[in-house]
Amino acid sequence: MLSLLSDENFNGDIVRGLFLRDPSLDLIRVQDIGLRTVDDAEILAWAAVNERILLTHDRATMPDFAYARLTKAEPMAGMFVVNDRMPMRQAIDELLLLIDYSDQAEWKDIVLYLPL
Structure with missing residues (x-):
């Protein structure tokens, strides 16, 4: 399973949908760890x-x-750039596909754009 961090403006409905489909998901939000006001470079x-x-x-x-x-x-552990115009169900499905069928090391130093 992948370890994920969602940035401040990542769609909360997608995060909730991911947890509904996989309650054991290893995902934290920048808001939960006190990084809400830091710049992008610090988050990375x-x-x-x-x-x-x-x-x-x-x-x-x-x-x-x-x-x-x-x-x-x-x-850099990796980055998934999810198109904000992508249907929510598709975003959740594609992220779960990546989470369930890939390893953390595969995404090291990779910027992946979704949809796939």
Whole structure:
């Protein structure tokens, strides 16, 4: 199972839907760990140290911060950029597919855009 971190603006309905489908899900929100007001670079640094793949809708800036980390040879656990116009059921289904059928190490240093 993957270890995930959702950023501040990630759709809460998707998070709730993921937990409804898989109550044992290893997902925490930045709001739950006191990172709500920190910048994107700090969130990515925390995710890297704690080996959590970041869930985000932020296609505009978050991937740039991820690529900057990679350019500086800094670790990154991975990032799933979920299109915010994607139907909620499809987003949940695709995320659960990734969670259930892949390993954490597969996503190291990878930025994946959903839909698949």
